[in-house]
Amino acid sequence: MKLIKVGGAVLNQIPLDWDHNKNNIVNSIKEAKNQGVSVLCLPELCITGYGCEDAFYSPGILQTAKEMLLEILPHTKGIATSIGLPVLFQNRIFNAAGLLVDGKILGFVGKQHLPGDGIHYEPRWFTPWQENTKGEIKIGKETYPIGDIVFQLDDIKVGFEICEDAWVSSRPGSRLHKLGVDLVLNPSASHFAFDKLEVRKRFVLEGSRTFGCSYIYANLSGNEAGRAIYDGGTLIASSGVLQAVGERLTFDDYKLTTAVIDVDNNRLNQAQSSTHYKFADLTGICFKIPFEFPTILPEPYKNKDKQWEKSPFIKEEEFARSVSLGLFDYMRKSRSRGFVISLSGGADSSAIASLCYLMIKFGVESLGLEKFKAKLAYFKELSDCNSVEELAKKIITTAYQPTENSGEVTRNAASKLAEAINSDHYEFNVNEIFQNYKQIISNGLGRELTWATDDIALQNIQARVRAPSVWMMANIKGALLVSTSNRSEAAVGYATMDGDTSGGLSPIAGIDKAFLREWLKWFEKEGIDGNMKLPALKAVNEQQPTAELRPQDSHQTDEDDLMPYEVLDAIEEAAIRDKKVPVECYNLLKTVFPDYSREQLKKWTIKFFQLWCRNQWKRERYAPSFHLDDKNLDPKTWCRFPILSGGFTRELKTLEKYDN
Missing domain, CATH: 3.60.110.10 (Carbon-nitrogen hydrolase)
Incomplete structure (x- = not known):
């Protein structure tokens, strides 16, 4: 041999x-x-x-x-x-x-x-x-x-x-x-x-x-x-x-x-x-x-038990490990001293906070505590940390920022999660700032702003008044502000520019909402090898996703504002990844979602295409996101689409008459 x-x-x-x-x-x-x-x-x-x-x-x-x-x-x-x-x-x-x-x-x-x-x-x-x-x-x-x-x-x-x-x-x-x-x-x-x-x-x-x-x-x-x-x-x-x-x-x-x-x-x-x-x-x-190859003795056959025939990670763990590694390298290569997260108590910000915590857990597990700190040597505040929890306190900063439309459910969810991951947690009540802006504009217009006439403006200003305080925390700490928007929201523009899109990195902008919700449930109950899990996510997972920007008696939810996330994600995959026109998307939905009426599926399809075309300018302004699959919407590196377009007008008219 x-x-x-x-x-x-x-x-x-x-x-x-x-x-x-x-x-x-x-x-x-x-x-x-x-x-x-x-x-x-x-x-x-x-x-x-x-x-x-x-x-x-x-x-x-x-x-x-x-x-x-x-x-x-x-x-x-x-x-x-x-x-x-x-x-x-x-x-x-x-x-x-x-x-x-x-x-x-x-x-x-x-x-x-x-x-x-x-x-x-x-x-x-x-x-x-x-x-x-x-x-x-x-x-x-x-x-x-x-x-x-x-x-x-x-x-x-x-x-x-x-x-x-x-x-x-x-x-x-x-x-x-x-x-x-x-x-x-x-x-x-x-x-x-x-x-x-x-x-x-x-x-x-x-x-x-x-x-x-x-x-x-x-x-x-x-x-x-x-x-x-x-x-x-x-x-x-x-x-x-x-x-x-x-x-x-x-x-x-x-x-x-x-x-x-x-x-x-x-x-x-x-x-x-x-x-x-x-x-x-x-x-x-x-x-x-000429090259001398040394004499080599045979090694035992390593693959006899077929241990490498399949990936050792299921999709949920692959997601956790890949984003954690992405966060770690982004932080150290940008020389940022940790992450700041506007923690609303909802799925998106909770997922990011959990991933930042996993970043520390996986990093210490992979490198050991001292080598982990050595790779972050510029972050001198970590030098005296002796555990994952102490590292988390220095690396992760979270802030819950309520207005009068926020509720105890989200406050409780944010507080429990922050405690579980040992983040440096704050509560900044921004309602007074919201009211000040509302009054300034009312005085300028010479009329009161109301939900009946100014719904979108009143929602968006609440999201925007949360940005300055977390940006300020990021500046004070020399940390990286993380944007919390996901791919499903990006597809239809269901995000406030300079509000929840604020940040230098948008780590979950390439992941759909449906997967994030399932991942949070998995991390709550199963986790890595059955023991690295986060039961505190129960308070997050029991909620229906909501922007929590309208008065509480409106019972606002994301899916009421948009459509069921599973439907939205199916249309996005067909329309954007597979480049199907509206009628083709609608025909696909009829097969995949037979429990919804055809009229409802048609309305959702039309709504998706209209919102997609109107909101390309938002996607152009998103902070950099990670590439995790073939459905990314990043216009700079993956999914190019004109900012101004005809908006599928002809195709949507065809769909409106279809099945009639």
Whole structure:
């Protein structure tokens, strides 16, 4: 048997933070060498960070990336390491992976398929590398090959599929198979989404089986640039068998996963699947270097109990862990000293407060108390904290801000939750401010404002007068004010600009209300492993969602103002994600919700489209949100829609006459 030990490392990088990124790269290489790894795969664009946006156009950035590569080079003595960076070649910028072997640069491979959908925008900055082409690039004083090439370390042939290359039908691995490649490296920057791990496993397993090789997939980790959360999860497979899966959603700067692969067994599998093999000429595309692979003893088969066949997290836990990690990285990378939340006692703000608490719990669980504090060293007030509860008191600030239309139910819910998570909790009664504004405008207009004539104005001013006090608390504490709006509200504009949308981060703006409500019930009663739960959420979960802005005798609820959230979310998914016109949405609702009358479903469909079109300007002003699935409404990175439009006028007229 020819056995070699390989590894993949996930890195928590920061765009353009050269020293931070270099340290993570170097430390992961050191760890790999300490564990006897011969070939190490690191993530895509790990030198610069993946999310540099238009900074990729800067000649200075491209030059610095090459300088950092040369600084990292001496650390690769005794190991082969792939490192991602942008390179300029023939006046085009390419997303490339360099292979550094035993302290030398062997060459670079260019990414062939660039994602340009959803959150991805790579074709804006990069040019796709053409199949079967190669060239030369100068780094420092030396010239190296670049292109669609294969590397040979001793007698081990190594090829690349860079992230999206593996997600397309014409993946480069098919050609690598014809060249007899033993090991495929996949440096990736694949953002978190629900159930996405299973998709990655399929292409890694299928690639290793079809190509008869070993396959290493290495991803980024954490909230790198603000919106995308990367979940890590290194994958190593050989000939269709998963050998190792790295831990996901950790708070570490880097995390190494290793496995021992049997090269001879892979070659035998290639031989058995190549009865119609046509010889491929390696001349000019395979670059060789002597490399000594140490003698490796077989490791026990790690996957014998199929423990990695499914994600270890259910959706509720994935949501909790991904947003918690996103919050932690956003806080520390923006150097904010905690979070301020306007805690209304309702579902949205309660979910965010709970997630901030989980951020601390998961962070301490993942890193340990001292390392958790060390990663927040700028936040000096945490230095004397000795428990999760003490950390929570310093990191989480909550404020309940009632007016005359607020009730004891929400006050009680907010108070109980704040006590349970040990937040620094306040109550700021803003009713006098509300009344002052009301009187000022009444005096100016020369008439009294009433609910009969000024409903929306009176509701919105209550939401807006709550913003200055929590902004002031955020400024005093040097903390980040968190906006509490969800995706269902964003879709129809059921939010007050400069009120509940105030904040520097909107962590649940990508999540629908129905899921949030179910998640809160799960966290109240079940939680993580049956013990990390929050019974205090019972007071929140017993309520019907309400803005609590009209007089209490109106018994205001969100669903009375809008429509049932399950209906709203179904229309949003069909109309926005699936791009269906109003009649198509209505026909879908008739099937999914047979208990509602057709006339009612038609009215709700019309209402959704009208509100959607009128409120694009609000979505344009939302604070950055996290991407968690394929239904995000962020107009800057996911769902573009004109601020001014015809508003589906023709389509809605067609719907009004439909079924008549």
